[in-house]
Amino acid sequence: MFTTRPTLQGTFGMVSSTHWLASQSAMAVLEDGGNAYDAAVAAGFVLHVVEPHLNGPAGEVPIIIAPAGGDVRVLCGQGVAPAGASVAHYRDTLGLDLVPGTGPLAAAVPGAFDAWMLLLRDHGTKPLADVLKYAIGYAEDGHPPVERVTETIATVRELFVTEWTSSAEVYLPGGTPPAPGALLRNPRLAATWRRLVAEAEAAGGADRDAQIDAAREVWRTGFIAEALVRQAARPTLDTSGKHHTGTLTAADLADWSATYEDPVTYDWNGWTLCKAGPWSQGPAFLQQLALLPAELPAYGSAACTHLLVEGCKLAMADREAWYGDAAEVPVAELLSDAYNAGRRELIGERASYELRPGRPGGREPRLAAHVRAVAAGDAGARGLAVGAGEPTVAGAGEPTVAGVGEPTVAPDGGTRGDTCHLDVVDRWGNMVAATPSGGWLQSNPVVPELGFPLGTRLQMAWLEDGLPNSLTPGRRPRTTLTPSLALKDGVPVMAFGTPGGDQQDQWQVHFFLSVALRPPVRGGLDLQGAVDAPNWHTESFPESFYPRGMRPGSLVVESRTDPEAVAELRRRGHDVTVGGPWSEGRLCAVARDPRTGVLSAAANPRGMQGYAVGR
Secondary structure, three states: OOOOOOOEEEOOEEEEEOOHHHHHHHHHHHHOOOOHHHHHHHHHHHHHHHOOOOEOOOOEEEEEEEOOOOOOEEEEEOOOEOOOOOHHHHHHHOOOOOOOOOOHHHOOOOOHHHHHHHHHHHHOOOOHHHHHHHHHHHHHHOEOOOHHHHHHHHHOHHHHHHOOHHHHHHHOHHHOOOOOOOOEOOHHHHHHHHHHHHHHHHHHOOOHHHHHHHHHHHHHHOHHHHHHHHHHOOOEEOOOOOEEOOOOOHHHHHHOOOEEEOOEEEEEOOEEEEEOOOOEOHHHHHHHHHOOOOOOOOOOOHHHHHHHHHHHHHHHHHHHHHOOOOOOOOHHHHOOHHHHHHHHOOOOOOOOOOOOOOOHHHOOOOOOHHHHHHHOOOHHHHOOOOOOOOOOOOEOOEOOOOOOOOOEEOOOOOEEOOOOOEEEEEOOOOEEEEOOEEOOOOOOOEOOOOOOEOOOHHHHOEOOOOOOOEOOEOOOOOEOOOOEEEEEOOEEEEEEEOOOHHHHHHHHHHHHHHHHHOOOEOOEOOHHHHHHOOOEEOOOOOOOOOOOOOOOOEEEEEOOOOHHHHHHHHHOOOEEEEEOOOOOOOOEEEEEOOOOOOEEEEEOOOOOOOEEEEO
């Protein structure tokens, strides 16, 4: 089969990420004697600089690690709702029905920085200064921004000029978005990291771990925390059309830290898939596998795609009813054979236009009133989905469909489908998958003293009590971020993931099945062939991003899809939109063959910026 690039193979180290500068920075760390975790942290901070429209230091990151000879673990870098972020405050005091998609009201306690620091301290080998020098260099000396950065800045230019002036000072040099080929600098961010390193080294002395813990303390209680709290208290225009202050306080920052937990797993045909818990949408990936019949139709056929689409709808309906951090989630029952056998019977020959959550253990599903209204076709609720399925930021000369590839961005900064991803495997067999997101340049004004904005992850929580995903102080909003790690016969063999908001656990399922069902190349997994294969997504469930709309029966496919398959899918009742030939997903993957020690990697050609490197 033709692929856009080869699946890389080697024995020293492999990296795949959504930006070539992050990939190469991680590889430089490996070449300098660092391990996969040192490399991942360096790449993560570079992504904050070179993909600022997709992630930032005050965002969040779930990380899955497989230490050589150790257990797979999830490192949760998703911050919680501040103590003042209650349903009563947002609904009764402020009169809001949904958490705004931008501004300080949407800011959770920042999670990404502390998670990266814990990963470096507990599993890395390099000093803090060594892994931050790459990000500092690109922020200080500049980097040529990819087209999507410039397009995003242009879209929100008026907002920056009239309201978010601290953002204009960083991202509108000379009053205009950076020109193609020009260098984009962020000296304030570079100065922040230089000061952080200096204070950490002064407090921690020559002890590497003490330095890292000192850096964490600077973030939680030092000059960074002080600046974040000041920013949250500034009235800011958000997607509600009003100016609001946030709820983040010094106590919220001081009291939170990233944590480790066991992954949720599911066994399928000799594979074990590992995901973050139901505070993410990760188990929806596993539910889709659990819904598959023993015998699949030919992969890529209309019959197989129909089966996968309908299974996805059922899994995502369960996500809406059962996932969150504000109530107990019946994960074991949702993944049980008996439950999924019953759910599988709901898949008919024609596309469903209903939202059909299940009843694990006989429990009644709990759906937000907004979800019920949108699913029922209420014109007022459905009308909130302005721009659903329509382009707001075009890219690479192709039609852009909501949620596809990189984020659609509205002039008020509202964003959907915004994320980065990176995977690393080293010569010792350490493996990591991470999906950093949030805190992007269009989420909140740049904190003047720091050079980066707050995040907006609270927009994913509901302003209604009694739901698993109700906005709840001290609890995590359910996130779409969902890296993956796969074991074969109990041994870690592959780390992978993609940006894409609600689409992440659609594209990843398709990628994984393509890998698992595809013949090997050069004796190994055909990662690049699976990345390049035509992909698709559905929006037949409420989006996680403001304004939380849905498109029942929708199916968006790449134009490379077999026209006869498209016709058959339409005959089965799917509302098919044909997008650009390379418009679905931005997958990354690395792998290791435990029999030979051969490493491999692949990256997505869509978006023209993801690359794998290795040797």
